[in-house]
Every structure is written in structure tokens, then in C-alpha cells.
Amino acid sequence: MNVDLPAGTRNYSYAQDMAVFRTRTHWALLAALLVALLAAPLYSSNYWLGVANLIGITIIAATGLNILTGYCGQLSIGHAGFIAVGAYTSAVLTNRLGVPFLAALVLAGVAAGLIGMVFGIPSLRVKGFYLAISTIAAQFIIVWVINHWTAVTGGFNGMSVPPASVGGLALVSQGRQFYLIMVTTAVAVLVAKNLARTRVGRAFVAIRDNDLAAEVMGINLFHYKLVAFFAGCFLAGIAGSLFAHWTGFVNAENFTFMDSILYVGMIIIGGLGTAVGPIFGVVFIRLLQQGITFVSPVLESAFALPAGFTTGIGPMVFGLVIILFLILEPRGLAHRWALFKASYRLWPFSY
Amino acid sequence: MAELLQFVITGTTVGMVYALIALGFVLVWKSTGVANLALGQLVLISSWFTFGMLVQAGLPFWLGFPLVVLFALALGWGIERLVLRPLIGQPILSLITVTLGVAYFLQGAVGFIWPKSVAALPSLFSQEPIHIGPAVVSQEYLWSALISLSLFGLLSLYFKYHKMGVVMRATADDQLAVQACGVPVTKIFSRSWMLACTLAAVGGILISSIGGITFGLCETGLKAFSVVILGGLDSFLGAIVAGPIIGLAENLGGGYLTPLTWPGVKEVIPFVIIIIVMFVKPYGLFGEVRVERI
Numbered sequence: 001m002n003v004d005l006p007a008g009t010r011n012y013s014y015a016q017d018m019a020v021f022r023t024r025t026h027w028a029l030l031a032a033l034l035v036a037l038l039a040a041p042l043y044s045s046n047y048w049l050g051v052a053n054l055i056g057i058t059i060i061a062a063t064g065l066n067i068l069t070g071y072c073g074q075l076s077i078g079h080a081g082f083i084a085v086g087a088y089t090s091a092v093l094t095n096r097l098g099v100p101f102l103a104a105l106v107l108a109g110v111a112a113g114l115i116g117m118v119f120g121i122p123s124l125r126v127k128g129f130y131l132a133i134s135t136i137a138a139q140f141i142i143v144w145v146i147n148h149w150t151a152v153t154g155g156f157n158g159m160s161v162p163p164a165s166v167g168g169l170a171l172v173s174q175g176r177q178f179y180l181i182m183v184t185t186a187v188a189v190l191v192a193k194n195l196a197r198t199r200v201g202r203a204f205v206a207i208r209d210n211d212l213a214a215e216v217m218g219i220n221l222f223h224y225k226l227v228a229f230f231a232g233c234f235l236a237g238i239a240g241s242l243f244a245h246w247t248g249f250v251n252a253e254n255f256t257f258m259d260s261i262l263y264v265g266m267i268i269i270g271g272l273g274t275a276v277g278p279i280f281g282v283v284f285i286r287l288l289q290q291g292i293t294f295v296s297p298v299l300e301s302a303f304a305l306p307a308g309f310t311t312g313i314g315p316m317v318f319g320l321v322i323i324l325f326l327i328l329e330p331r332g333l334a335h336r337w338a339l340f341k342a343s344y345r346l347w348p349f350s351y
Numbered sequence: 352m353a354e355l356l357q358f359v360i361t362g363t364t365v366g367m368v369y370a371l372i373a374l375g376f377v378l379v380w381k382s383t384g385v386a387n388l389a390l391g392q393l394v395l396i397s398s399w400f401t402f403g404m405l406v407q408a409g410l411p412f413w414l415g416f417p418l419v420v421l422f423a424l425a426l427g428w429g430i431e432r433l434v435l436r437p438l439i440g441q442p443i444l445s446l447i448t449v450t451l452g453v454a455y456f457l458q459g460a461v462g463f464i465w466p467k468s469v470a471a472l473p474s475l476f477s478q479e480p481i482h483i484g485p486a487v488v489s490q491e492y493l494w495s496a497l498i499s500l501s502l503f504g505l506l507s508l509y510f511k512y513h514k515m516g517v518v519m520r521a522t523a524d525d526q527l528a529v530q531a532c533g534v535p536v537t538k539i540f541s542r543s544w545m546l547a548c549t550l551a552a553v554g555g556i557l558i559s560s561i562g563g564i565t566f567g568l569c570e571t572g573l574k575a576f577s578v579v580i581l582g583g584l585d586s587f588l589g590a591i592v593a594g595p596i597i598g599l600a601e602n603l604g605g606g607y608l609t610p611l612t613w614p615g616v617k618e619v620i621p622f623v624i625i626i627i628v629m630f631v632k633p634y635g636l637f638g639e640v641r642v643e644r645i
Contacts, residue, residue, distance in 0.1 A: 069444075126634075128444075128447070132388065134629045138626070144615070148613035148615060212644075258455065258458065265452065307466050313463060314459065315459025319454070319456025321452075323456065326449045327434070327449075
């Protein structure tokens with residue numbers, strides 16, 4: 001029985017079958033979500049708007065990684081490096097060359113995409129672990145270049161970035177940036193969702209499931225793998241640019257190898273190869289991070305724990321969460337959500 | 352000339368330690384098919400544990416080192432039993448990413464237990480430098496090379512003559528056939544991980560006795576990846592040959608390229624080598640080229 005759709009919903013045309021939002025409930029929920037998001041700056045504190053902004057930026061980056069790893073099956077452990085490329089491209093363009101923000105945003109994506117393609121070239125001949133290592137190398141080479149090309153990037157000292165401005169309006173407050181970031185995130189998620197349903201996306205999935213078989217069926221591996229690298233890293237670049245303008249300062253410290261691992265962790269926790277997976281994963285990890293930030297100093301003072309507790313507990317919990325998800329629920333939160341929806345629709349006869 | 356000799360000696364000797372760490376990777380890859388990306392963190396945590404035993408607990412060397420080896424064995428057993436065993440038969444993507452989770456966990460554990468960023472091990476070897484021709488080399492390098500070489504020797508004897516070693520090679524060759532012969536394959540997996548962790552621990556002690564304990568040790572572990580990539584993932588010989596090559600490239604490049612590029616070029620050379628090998632000869636010098644069928 002098809003439980004992807006609520007009871008009584010029938011498809012009478014192809015357009016209906018392809019629609020993302022089908023029922024009145026869908027539309028009502030969407031409208032409610034939009035209202036809640038648009039009004040967020042009215043009822044949230046600056047702190048939580050900041051958290052929401054970070055979540056939005058991370059969702060864009062994770063969506064990019066999901067295209068590359070989740071749909072196309074090319075594991076990348078250098079995503080933070082590609083985000084750094086975007087962040088620095090945008091920073092250099094706006095700070096040193098005075099390029100307007102929106103142009104810099106797109107160019108940051110393109111730059112990160114092109115760099116990603118270069119490091120993706122080995123993917124034609126190697127896969128799995130080899131590709132993972134090549135992206136790790138990319139991560140370290142990118143960060144090294146950023147740290148040492150002082151004339152352009154400011155080296156270890158980092159560089160300051162002017163706030164984003166759209167149409168002459170400088171987005172200086174968290175609230176204004178919130179709108180920019182939420183709109184970009186929504187566009188990115190929608191584009192990714194639709195990319196996955198096109199010819200390109202289906203080619204990605206075929207490559208992920210069996211690249212030899214895909215090639216035999218006439219899918220040009222080199223072309224599609226590079227497209228996947230470009231698309232994934234393009235979104236990374238967009239996220240990097242937004243991050244740079246959001247914090248107002250870039251430093252290679254923000255784009256470490258451990259961050260790259262965390263991005264992989266996020267899409268695994270959320271659910272590889274699903275449109276909602278990155279959203280679930282990012283929200284889960286970022287809220288967990290918030291929780292740890294609140295709880296760990298309290299615990300430390302309450303139980304007289306050693307001084308390293310606050311710094312060490314975060315990575316330990318993240319590592320544990322990644323391991324546990326891989327062992328217990330490798331299909332991630334998105335799968336749980338699908339199960340929940342199915343059981344809700346079949347109620348009272350859910351199984 | 353003295354400079355060149357100096358770079359060559361330090362390069363080869365450090366490279367041998369890389370090879371030692373890489374050997375642990377190759378071992379696990381061959382016998383269990385798991386790509387262990389937590390190598391750097393294994394090196395890091397065992398170095399810190401050595402620090403804990405020798406400096407914080409003040410144990411003498413003869414007691415401290417066996418404890419470190421025991422710790423490494425326990426760590427390897429634990430990782431295999433608790434993390435990898437439930438994932439047997441899962442796709443390679445899960446097997447790679449789960450070791451990333453392990454890496455994250457270990458890094459957090461290090462931050463938790465040893466919240467400082469740098470420390471020095473007590474000097475294990477005499478500090479008196481040795482003059483080889485015109486070059487001056489500190490003894491630590493030579494001892495490291497000597498220890499690595501003797502471990503290579505011991506390991507090759509183990510794989511050639513010891514029953515367990517032979518079974519491990521057989522498992523690497525064909526898991527199904529070995530299982531059919533009545534060998535508990537999971538036990539072999541566990542042994543491989545224990546051995547790999549021990550090699551990482553020894554490599555960590557040697558490296559940190561030279562350069563101190565820093566977070567840079569993670570990168571040392573990652574440099575071992577350039578060794579396995581250059582040598583070929585599934586080749587013990589490859590690891591032993593490629594180790595000194597990487598060490599040499601790193602030290603010679605660091606010595607002669609720095610004026611031409613930026614300072615610190617030494618750190619990035621192993622990663623550039625990875626990319627070059629990927630483009631030119633992706634399966635490495637001695638790696639087996641995989642022929643796939645649908």
C-alpha cells in the first residue's frame with residue numbers, strides 16, 4: 001500500500017504526481033511555517049536569531065554535501081575546505097575589490113564549485129576510500145594556502161568582512177541577516193530537492209548505486225561526477241559567503257578538518273540522499289551543540305569535573321552520536337520521520 | 352652538502368615511523384576491509400596516554416611502555432568489538448564514516464582528559480647529537496628508524512611463520528575461504544585492530560619523543576595516508592617503501608622549497624603528493640589494480 005500520500009489523495013495528472021505540496025494540510029502547514037519564520041525576528045532574542053542564522057547557513061552547506069555524498073555517493077571529507085574557499089572569495093571580493101554583495105555571493109559559489117571540481121577529477125578513476133583521502137588532502141591544502149597567502153587572505157590573522165548589503169540596505173543586525181539567510185536556505189533546499197528529481201539527479205543516484213552499471217547504461221560518469229562536485233561545492237561556497245558576512249570576520253580556524261567530519265555526520269544523522277535529511281541533521285547537531293554549551297558548565301561546577309570537560313564533551317558526544325546512528329539507524333532521522341508519517345496515516349491500524 | 356645529508360637522514364628516519372603507522376592501516380584494510388580514518392587520533396591519544404603514564408603518574412619506562420601497549424591493545428579491541436563488529440557487511444561508506452565518528456570521539460576524549468594543547472615526553476634517548484659525515488643528527492631520529500626497522504622485521508617474521516600471522520594473510524586474501532576452513536574471522540578482525548593500534552601507539556611515541564605532543568600529531572597520522580596512497584592500499588611492501596619517500600619529500604621539499612614558496616610548505620607536501628598520485632597512478636606504486644565486474 002502506498003503510504004507516501006495521505007488517504008484519499010489520488011493522482012490524476014503527472015503534474016499532481018510531481019507536486020511537492022499536495023494537500024490542503026500541506027499548504028496550511030507551509031503557510032504556518034512561513035509566517036512563523038517571517039515573524040521570527042519579532043519574537044526571538046538576538047541570541048536565538050544568531051543560532052537560527054547559523055542553522056540556516058549550515059543547512060545550505062549540508063544540502064550541498066548531501067547532493068555530493070547522499071545522492072551521488074562521492075564521499076567528501078573536505079567540505080569545510082570548500083566552504084572556506086567560498087568564505088574567502090566573498091571576503092576578498094567585497095573587502096578588497098568592492099564588489100557588491102550579491103555578485104560576490106554568486107562568485108563565491110562558482111569559485112568553490114570550480115575548486116571542488118578540480119579535486120573531484122580523481123573521482124573518475126577512484127572511489128570510496130581513495131576519494132575520501134583526496135578530499136581530506138583538499139581540505140588541508142586549501143587551509144594551508146589560506147593561512148600562508150597572506151597578501152590576499154590575511155594569513156593566520158584572518159580578515160574582516162563588511163556586512164552584507166542588498167539594494168543599498170546594509171544587513172547589520174541578526175534580524176535582517178535572518179531574512180537573507182532564510183530566503184537563501186529555502187531556495188537552496190528547493191533547488192536541491194528538484195535537482196534530485198531531474199535527469200541529473202537520477203543519474204547521480206544511478207552512479208551511487210552502481211557506477212559501472214550506470215556507465216553501461218550510457219550515463220557519462222566523468223560529466224555527472226564533476227557536475228555533482230560542482231553543485232555540492234557551489235552550495236558550500238554560498239554557505240561560506242553567507243558565513244563570512246554573518247560573522248564579519250573570516251579565519252581558517254573556522255574551517256577545520258573536524259568541521260568537515262561534522263558535516264558528514266550531520267547528513268548521516270539526518271538521512272543520506274533525502275531532501276529533508278540535511279535539515280533534520282543540521283538542526284539536531286546544532287541544537288545538541290547549544291544544549292552542550294548550556295549544560296556542560298553547569299555540570300562541571302556541580303560535580304567538580306576536570307577542567308577539560310567543557311571542551312572535550314562536545315566532540316565526544318558528536319562522535320558517539322555519529323557512531324550510534326550508523327549502527328542503529330543508518331537511514332537517519334528522515335527515515336524515522338517517514339515511518340512516523342506512515343504510522344500516523346494508517347492509524348489506528350499502523351504496524 | 353651537509354644540509355642535504357641532514358635532510359636525507361631526518362627524512363628517511365621520520366619516514367620509517369610514518370611507514371610504521373601506515374602499516375597498521377594497511378593491516379586493517381587488508382584483513383577487514385575497513386578504511387581507518389581515525390589513525391591520526393589513535394596516534395594522538397596513545398601519545399597522550401604515554402604522557403599520562405610517564406609524566407603524570409611518574410612511572411618508570413619499563414612499566415610505562417608495557418602499559419601503553421596494553422592500552423593500545425585494549426583500544427583496538429574495543430573499537431573493533433563495539434563499533435566495527437555491528438557494521439560487518441554494511442556499505443563501505445558506513446565503514447569509512449564510522450571511523451570518522453571514532454576520530455571525533457577520541458579527539459574529544461583527549462581534550463577531556465588532557466585539556467592542555469602541548470606537552471613533552473621525557474627524553475627517551477640520549478640527547479647527545481651524532482655526527483655522520485658533515486651532518487649533525489640527534490639520536491632520537493636514528494633510534495626511531497632502528498625501532499621501526501626492527502618492528503618491520505618482527506612483523507614480517509610474524510606474518511611468515513606464526514600461525515596467527517599466516518591466518519591473517521589468508522583472511523586478507525579470501526575471507527570466505529578462511530571461514531570455510533574453520534577460522535573465526537571476527538577474531539582475526541579483532542587481532543588486526545589490536546595490532547594496528549599498537550603500531551599507531553609506537554609510532555606516536557617515537558614521533559612525539561622527537562617533536563613533543565601537539566594536535567599536529569593528528570596530521571602525522573594523516574600523513575600516513577599519503578604513505579598508503581603512494582605505496583598502494585593493500586601492500587605491506589608499498590608502505591615500507593613509500594614511508595621513507597614521503598619523509599624525504601617532506602624534508603627535502605621543506606628545506607629547499609621554502610624560499611621559493613611560503614614558510615611551512617613542509618606540512619602540505621604529503622597532501623600534495625596524495626593529489627598527484629591520485630591523478631597519475633591512483634592505485635599507488637605496489638597496489639593491486641581492482642578490476643570490477645557488474
